[in-house]
Amino acid sequence: MAEPVDLDTRIALVARTWTPTQQLHPGNVAWHGSGCDGAPPADVTLAGDGWFAELWQEKDSTQIWGHFSPDLSSAERDIAFDRIRAHAPRGSISVVTGAPMADTLRAAGAQEVDRPFFLLQHRDLGRLPSRAPAAGYTIVTAEEAGEAARVDAHRRAWAPARIKELLGLPVTGDEPLSGFTLDRYRTMKAVSIYRPELDLVVLAPDGGPAAFALGWLDDRSRSVLFEPVGTSPGHARRGLAQAVCVAVLSRARELGAVQAVVGPRGDDAYPAPRRLYGALGFVTLARTRTLAWRA
Known part of the structure; x- marks a missing residue:
């Protein structure tokens, strides 16, 4: 069953699994979700048990931002990516090196591209x-x-x-x-x-x-x-x-x-x-x- 995608639900989902090496902190979700980071409203919003994703569809590709709980099973991650790929046949997403979702993306053929990257500092x-x-x-x-x-x-x-x-x-x-x-x-x-x-x-x-x-x-x-x-x-x-x-x-x-x-x-x-x-x-x-x- 899909989880609600309201802001408090997203914050709670991210908080439930947070560690210093998790890409999103509840504060990231709060800042983005209040519309203060300058991002336009997403074209598509998807959610499932333990994950959510926002999609911005551009001419040649789709940019994705979201959270995938590290305790999702391999099968659950596959389902999430299949849903995303149905809306984004060509797309990209920023993930932490070594995150379980990164393994799922690479197994599905995703390749690293040269883009600005971010550090997780503590x-x-x-x-x-x-x-x-x-x-x-x-x-x-x-x-x-x-x-x-x-x-x-x-x-x-x-x-x-x-x-x-x-x-x-x-x-x-x-x-x-x-x-x-x-x-x-x-x-x-x-x-x-x-x-x-x-x-x-x-x-x-x-x-x-x-x-x-x-x-x-x-x-x-x-x-x-x-x-x-x-x-x-x-x-x-x-x-x-x-x-x-x-x-x-x-x-x-x-x-x-x-x-x-x-x-x-x-x-x-x-x-x-x-x-x-x-x-x-x-x-x-x-x-x-x-x-x-x-x-």
């Missing part, structure tokens, strides 16, 4: 580094900063033109504005596992937003995930991202967390996040690969 919260914000900057909750400042912090840090600059791509001036809006932020805050104590903003000396970090706490595994973190361009290279991340980790520990995870890009085209989390003591446990198949 650290315990036993002893945290000391990272105070630069002089004149203060760390407050998003509630204290105000919704407008929190949204502005995200829009500045994740503006498409800024991301192109970080990737070394040419900026034309015609880039769209960030799709993160007040309405989306409020939708995100309504997600069941959102904790306002872990939604922090760095304010500049003039009172404007300079950086932010959002942590998602999973009570079952006592783990916190960063998703997302950002610094406004005018305040970069001041250690603000490190300072606000340590503040999130400290507050998460007060709420019962014993470990933290994050999934930054791992390829050399976008090294800044990897450097940030490395400086905070995160170590890499696994990485993702993109597997693609044809009809």
Whole structure:
């Protein structure tokens, strides 16, 4: 029998099996499911016992995102992939190296393709580094900063033109504005596992937003995930991202967390996040690969 695909069900499904080497954390599902990651609505959504998948159908292929519980049997994984392939004769999906679903895909003929990949990084919260914000900057909750400042912090840090600059791509001036809006932020805050104590903003000396970090706490595994973190361009290279991340980790520990995870890009085209989390003591446990198949 197919499971419901509502957001709380997805979060609970991912939480049930989570370990530091599982690709999705409940926080990833919460962030994506609230529509805040910039992905358009999926063209097709599929679900079964222990898995769900979203499909975006493009001209020549279909992109898939989802979760497949590691305790699915080989036969159950085959059934899931057969259902996906019925909608996506040509498709691709990012999976963790060594995950059971990766074995199923390869057995069905899927091949690795060269795409940006992500790392699964982890650290315990036993002893945290000391990272105070630069002089004149203060760390407050998003509630204290105000919704407008929190949204502005995200829009500045994740503006498409800024991301192109970080990737070394040419900026034309015609880039769209960030799709993160007040309405989306409020939708995100309504997600069941959102904790306002872990939604922090760095304010500049003039009172404007300079950086932010959002942590998602999973009570079952006592783990916190960063998703997302950002610094406004005018305040970069001041250690603000490190300072606000340590503040999130400290507050998460007060709420019962014993470990933290994050999934930054791992390829050399976008090294800044990897450097940030490395400086905070995160170590890499696994990485993702993109597997693609044809009809």
